[in-house]
Amino acid sequence: GAVVSQHPSRVICKSGTSVKIECRSLDFQATTMFWYRQFPKQSLMLMATSNEGSKATYEQGVEKDKFLINHASLTLSTLTVTSAHPEDSSFYICSARATGDTGELFFGEGSRLTVL
């Protein structure tokens, strides 16, 4: 199947700094990518839908200025957590939908962010 790669898989940062997480589709082009957040023992929570060449669509309650999403190419979307605080510590996972495909989503491995 198609491969979606996330980087970094784990990151620890100090409060107040910004962290960028990359999501790449390695062997297909992805018009749409999704960013999720997951707290321990809870479901994935969709944060935003990232569309190549246009602004991301954020879910209700997700701060646009806090979580910056850029989808500048058909194979790369980035999530930047700005001015991170300990409450931003979480597991972030992306998924990608292939161009022209109306169905299957491919997921990245996830990135665990710890803010000290």
Next chain:
Amino acid sequence: GQNIDQPTEMTATEGAIVQINCTYQTSGFNGLFWYQQHAGEAPTFLSYNVLDGLEEKGRFSSFLSRSKGYSYLLLKELQMKDSASYLCAVMDSNYQLIWGAGTKLIIKP
């Protein structure tokens, strides 16, 4: 290596019961998730198991045996809207999600 196995596709009849199995081999275990995904949509959470046994939630139940590296999702009183892909995912010792390829469930009237 880490591996999650589940059947590629299953077919069942409306009103019946179906069991979707998932076996896993991972470096550590911090829980097993089942997700439902309809075509063109993001997955939705169905269940989470971290201890052995059966978790029942309405028409859906999920079972886990950590010693066997095995889980199943049981769907009762099947409805046409249950036609979807069902994803099994295991969180390993590094809290990374290892995903199965998904089981496409086809419900026939």
